[in-house]
Amino acid sequence: MTTATETGCFETRAIHVGYDRQTNADAVSVPIYASAAFDLENARRGDALAGGSLPGFEYSRVANPTVDALERRLASLEGGVGAVALSSGMAAVSYALMCVAEGGGRIVAPVNLYGASVDALGDFLPKFGIYGDFVSDINDLASVEAVIGPDTKAIFTESVANPSTAVADIEGLADLAHKHGIPLIVDNTVPTPYLLRPIEFGADIVVHSTTKGITGHGNALGGVVVDAGRFDWNNGRFPQFTREELVISDQRAGEWHSFHSRFGNQAFIKRIRIKYLRTFGAVQSPFNAYMQLIGLETLTVREKQEVASATAIAKHLTTLSHVTSVNYAALEDSPTYDLALKYLPNGIGTILSFTVEGDGSNVERILDATKVFSYVPNIGDSRSLIVNPTKVTHREVPAGYYDAAGVSDNLIRLSIGLENVDDLIADLDQAIAGAY
Numbered sequence: 001m002t003t004a005t006e007t008g009c010f011e012t013r014a015i016h017v018g019y020d021r022q023t024n025a026d027a028v029s030v031p032i033y034a035s036a037a038f039d040l041e042n043a044r045r046g047d048a049l050a051g052g053s054l055p056g057f058e059y060s061r062v063a064n065p066t067v068d069a070l071e072r073r074l075a076s077l078e079g080g081v082g083a084v085a086l087s088s089g090m091a092a093v094s095y096a097l098m099c100v101a102e103g104g105g106r107i108v109a110p111v112n113l114y115g116a117s118v119d120a121l122g123d124f125l126p127k128f129g130i131y132g133d134f135v136s137d138i139n140d141l142a143s144v145e146a147v148i149g150p151d152t153k154a155i156f157t158e159s160v161a162n163p164s165t166a167v168a169d170i171e172g173l174a175d176l177a178h179k180h181g182i183p184l185i186v187d188n189t190v191p192t193p194y195l196l197r198p199i200e201f202g203a204d205i206v207v208h209s210t211t212k213g214i215t216g217h218g219n220a221l222g223g224v225v226v227d228a229g230r231f232d233w234n235n236g237r238f239p240q241f242t243r244e245e246l247v248i249s250d251q252r253a254g255e256w257h258s259f260h261s262r263f264g265n266q267a268f269i270k271r272i273r274i275k276y277l278r279t280f281g282a283v284q285s286p287f288n289a290y291m292q293l294i295g296l297e298t299l300t301v302r303e304k305q306e307v308a309s310a311t312a313i314a315k316h317l318t319t320l321s322h323v324t325s326v327n328y329a330a331l332e333d334s335p336t337y338d339l340a341l342k343y344l345p346n347g348i349g350t351i352l353s354f355t356v357e358g359d360g361s362n363v364e365r366i367l368d369a370t371k372v373f374s375y376v377p378n379i380g381d382s383r384s385l386i387v388n389p390t391k392v393t394h395r396e397v398p399a400g401y402y403d404a405a406g407v408s409d410n411l412i413r414l415s416i417g418l419e420n421v422d423d424l425i426a427d428l429d430q431a432i433a434g435a436y
């Protein structure tokens with residue numbers, strides 16, 4: 001059998017979906033199509049390809065066969081109708097937020113977003129007319145509803161927050177968003193689709209930094225936007241999808257289309273590709289797509305072991321002196337433990353964070369003393385990583401948000417990799433004990 005199943009279990013689809021060996025010289029591993037452009041073959045075919053009536057490849061800024069395999073695979077794993085892979089997670093976040101609020105609008109989001117996303121909605125996107133309305137607790141649905149107004153275009157949240165690991169009530173937020181005619185956009189980077197699929201709970205758009213757990217080895221940047229294909233963009237709030245656009249019309253034939261009239265419930269993901277990727281050009285390279293496809297092949301086994309280790313390390317940290325709190329939503333006394341049980345029965349992910357006694361100098365001593373953990377601003381690597389968020393990954397979070405965002409200068413974040421868990425625990429033990 002050379003054609004992959006589109007319908008198998010998650011583990012099977014992570015290895016097979018979206019790639020056909022028979023049309024690829026029987027190559028078992030997805031080839032890297034290092035080609036900027038593709039042969040249109042003849043004038044008639046070129047016209048059909050460019051007009052979009054024939055599927056195929058023309059130019060790698062818009063689509064490439066290696067990237068296409070990754071996109072199909074990620075769409076399947078998240079349960080969406082389509083996906084666009086991009087050059088980084090922030091490209092995915094930015095494109096999704098700009099596309100949904102194009103022309104100006106407001107987006108409701110929690111303050112515990114990834115630092116660059118806080119900066120985007122709080123400081124940079126406002127210069128393009130897109131404003132964030134931040135709430136301190138995204139699961140306080142009444143406070144979320146209170147800030148939804150006529151200009152609100154979406155609710156945006158992370159499924160599992162980084163570094164607090166607070167779990168979002170996706171179903172509650174999706175119902176609330178839909179009641180107001182707006183979509184729910186979820187950054188699902190931390191759990192990966194193996195542990196949680198927000199579309200199953202009503203989310204409309206899912207974004208990822210595929211740099212993290214999906215690639216899994218800290219060796220390639222990437223991002224993806226996935227569309228559930230269910231949202232009705234023709235409800236009066238989203239003129240970007242209902243106005244006619246030359247790029248998807250046939251002016252010679254006098255046929256004019258909007259993204260909604262041409263693509264229906266796939267209007268969002270088509271607009272991401274045909275307008276955002278085509279214009280802003282944050283293209284996923286075929287080589288990085290290849291690295292991410294390799295990463296997906298081991299996603300399930302990596303996540304299983306890393307979640308088991310992260311859970312053991314979180315429990316162990318709660319027993320240590322000098323450790324004042326441990327943030328891992330799978331721990332029973334965590335504020336979002338019930339949501340973790342509901343949405344993430346197989347584990348909440350591979351990051352956790354903890355606070356320590358003393359001040360910044362104790363934190364620095366711990367960071368400098370670990371030998372197995374590397375001091376690295378990344379997550380989802382096969383190597384275990386340690387970082388102080390307020391100095392590095394969350395530096396752009398305003399100090400006024402620290403409490404609600406679950407960060408402080410005494411906080412240390414861990415990303416658990418594939419080393420032996422006993423070595424990881426011994427490394428933390430000696431680093432923490434030696435810091436006081």
Ligand SMILES: *Cc1c(COP(=O)(O)O)cnc(C)c1O
Pocket residue numbers: 088089090091093114117158162187189190208209210211212221222223379
């Ligand atoms: C890392 C990260 C991003 C940004 O992804 P890049 O690939 O670094 O651009 C966005 N959201 C979350 C939750 C992240 O952890």
